[in-house]
Amino acid sequence: MTQAAKDRKVVRIAMNGVTGRMGYRQHLVRSILAIREQGGVDLGDGRVIWPEPILVGRREHALRALAVTHGLDPETTVSTDLDAVLADDSIDIYFDAQVTLAREAAIGKAIAAGKHIYTEKPTATGLDGALELARRATAAGVKHGVVQDKLFLPGLLKLKRLIDGGFFGRILSVRGEFGYWVFEGDWQEAQRPSWNYRAEDGGGITVDMFPHWEYVLNELFGRVESVQALTTTHIPERRDEQGKPYAATADDAAYGIFQLEGGIVAQINSSWAVRVNRDELVEFQVDGTEGSAVAGLRNCRVQHRAVTPKPVWNPDLPVTERFRDDWQEVPDNAEFDNGFKAQWELFLRHVVCDEPYSWDLLAGARGVQLAELGLRSASEGRRLDVPELTL
Structure with missing residues (x-):
């Protein structure tokens, strides 16, 4: 037809x-x-x-x-x-x-x-x-x-494939690094709109990114049961789209620790004031009893227990092991659309x-909940439980 x-x-x-x-x-x-x-x-x-x-x-x-x-x-x-x-x-x-x-x-x-x-x-x-x-x-x-x-990113789809296939054994921890340097707008134009940095306009990296981390963690590893966060505004003044200076009243960095069901611990750093020294703008390292993986936007690398090297800490000798060379790229095995x-x-x-x-929209509400609790955790300086939501 x-x-x-x-x-x-x-x-x-x-x-x-x-x-x-x-x-x-x-x-x-x-x-x-x-x-x-x-x-x-x-x-x-x-x-x-x-x-x-x-x-x-x-x-x-x-x-x-x-x-x-x-x-x-x-x-x-x-x-x-x-x-x-x-x-x-x-x-x-x-x-x-x-x-x-x-x-x-x-x-x-x-x-x-x-x-x-x-x-x-x-x-x-x-x-x-x-x-x-x-x-x-x-x-x-x-x-x-x-x-x-982000659930549909090739890197995370490969990570999900590994989880479904039992590659990790018992998952122990997740480490996430997200962010890049957003220019202040003085000598180079900012890559993000100015409202992102004004709390009164709904800005802030916590409200922007914690909803993402909620569904990534929940879908791949388990429900978030508690959160402890530290937020800050590293760059207190920026320039808007007209080049005028303004006070940045919203957080531009958030450092979070999330306890998931089953005892998995996730640590995710989010920052618009960090220079990138990694392969992609976001990366997640997952460590389990049987293997580990590092997933980004498109790529995913793994190291199985059987081929894990045995490094010995000795600060008096130069490092000769090229640790990145000990990891294996996960093949696409599929075509990935946008x-x-x-x-x-x-x-x-x-x-x-x-x-x-x-x-x-209930899933969306869970993201709002985590952002709200993250900001409250940072304000109160303590870990907070994340209650399950129902309508």
Whole structure:
């Protein structure tokens, strides 16, 4: 059967926040438009899901420019009136990639309008708000999903393969290093928007990254049972998009220790004030009784118990062992698509075919909870339990 002969199931998606870096690059271009370029999501039964994006935001000229650039009709695919878009019965899904402060209210409106929800994280500025969204969406009977893109990274997919295959034996610990130097904006332009560094605007690395660490730890290793964190603002002053100095009121580094079910200990450092001396911008080392692995965005290296060297500490002699040479690269054994696109395809199948989908607004609330408890732990200087969440 040819592509043209297949039954096309059109799904119209209101995409709010696509003029931002993540909303544009990963969600519009590399996900929705890429799905259209491949001919839609093939369901294998003569049907394809065909996503139609409606670009929503405050800056009409920017939205129209995006539409024209990517061959969309600006007269029918651009709107600055969210209420009018949500009132349109032809819209199936509301997607949100706005700044965090604007997200909760917009998702609430979309739920009230009966739209299925797909959103970036954090889903709200606090746990109470995040749980309320999950409750309202469930009560309304709409489908809902939260972006948890790092689960779809090739490096972590390889790591999951190792876990499923029993490679590690009993897992003992996880060490994560994430971050890079974000320029202050004085002599080089910053790579991140200035609101990221203002707590009053919803910024901070803890609220940005702890939701990621929650789902990575929970999905791969076990539920987070406690957290102890230290947060700080290493760079107290930065310059904004107009070159004006401003006080950085949000944390730009967070150092966390997480105890997981089964006794696994995870340590993850997150920093926008660190220079990279590792193979990738994020790396996780997993150590177990039978073997260890180091996974990044794309690659994963392993060392089995049987081939582990036996180093001896002697500071009086030069090191002759090239420790990195003792590790073996894990083969791809599969083709890896863009992680954001892969998750979009799963959510679209969930909406159209009612296929299972577990990364919902309750999962998003767990990420908000961990960030909230991380900040509280840092403020109070103590370890805090992480209660299980239910609706």
